Amino acid sequence: MSFWQRTLAILRKDLIAEWRTKERLSPMAFFSLLVLLVFNFSFELGGAALHEIGPGVLWSAFVFASLLGLSRSFADERENHSLDALLMAPGDRGAIYLGKMLGNLVSLLFIEVICLPFFALFFNLSPGFFLLPLLGVFVLGSACLSAAGTLFAAMSSTMRLRELLLPLLLLPMILPALISCVEATGLVLSNRFDANLFSHLKMLAVYAIVFVSLSLMLFEYAVEE
């Protein structure tokens, strides 16, 4: 069986379980919408404020929602020690990482797509085709979050203080990607598609590729006790 088939088997299993329980999606969606709502009332956003703090608000909601999802991403494997069975299966163990990472990416993208209309509504954002590149920023930014987050979630999954450790490990590590996400989102919302935007997108793509490659090599050491 190829690496990709094993990856897809793990992704499929995670998506089926998540679709049935909504254990991760429900708190993630609730939290993100709550953040948008609170900021809407606190700052009376719209107009200039949209460009100044809108991107930061949006990505703060996504990052903290992703922490909720990531901390649960190995809960299924922990519950009945199923990770042992995955590690025993033949083939490259990187497939476990990639399957889990793609599952986290799909969950995060799902939340982002749900949040976008509410963001537009709360922040007085006129809908238009210029928003399409925002989806590219979402995909690349979420890939960065999921790539780093899945590795650190695996590392902290067997630890007692895992809920505390995950943000402590992850947040400093994703800071460069997060800055690019905020900057690129700000540029798209300002309808400025210049070289600056593409340099941020390139930075996000490189970050995701580097982190996925590193994680594929390090994953089996990360899950060892």
Place this chain on the structure above:
Amino acid sequence: MADDDIVIEGASKHFASFVALRSIELRIGRGQFVLLAGANGAGKSTLLRLLAGISRPSSGRVLIAGQDPQRYAEARASIGLLSHHTLLYDDLSANENLTFFARLYALPDAAQRVEEALEQVGLTEQRHRRLRGFSRGMRQRLALARATLHRPTILLLDEPFTGLDQLACDALNERLRTLKTADCTCVMVTHRLQEAAELADRLVVLGKGRICHDEAWSGSPQALIDTCAPFLGAPR
């Protein structure tokens, strides 16, 4: 020793300053049923994890059919693990669980194997029920189906009788007896010596991370309890 399925050469395992296993030397021949006994914390489960390729030794080496299970997928493919943890997913049905593992092991006739496995453990009628609604006995039967789905030549058993009633224990015993006659090499860790005595043909006792007793076994359950008692700290 070409017929040795399992070879452990000077394997030690440390967790920070704690030494779980110290220079273990053990060779297990094809088709042997080894009972691994010892007090709590003796290192039995750690040894099974090394054999399963889940964990790597701090020093020394473990070979399964001549290969390191950490590095060679073929070695891992020949091992099955039945533990007191089911290693299954509660939010998937019995059928989905087995199909998932069949995919991971790239079994050529996955659907047929899953069907046969469910039939062998008597769960065909419950195949579409989620595990969350299963009793402990049903879960353990499905765990056995998962552990043997890829027809392993080596079966590792870590306290497989935990939480099972007598009827379920008898059924599991019966299935293990069948595997034994099929020349499957088994290493079992259990405190239920009564059940293990009928299956084991070799007794290995671990104490403080070392092998402190190793002999071929064909005695009665009571003799096994008496033999193990000094190492387990139980009254004779």
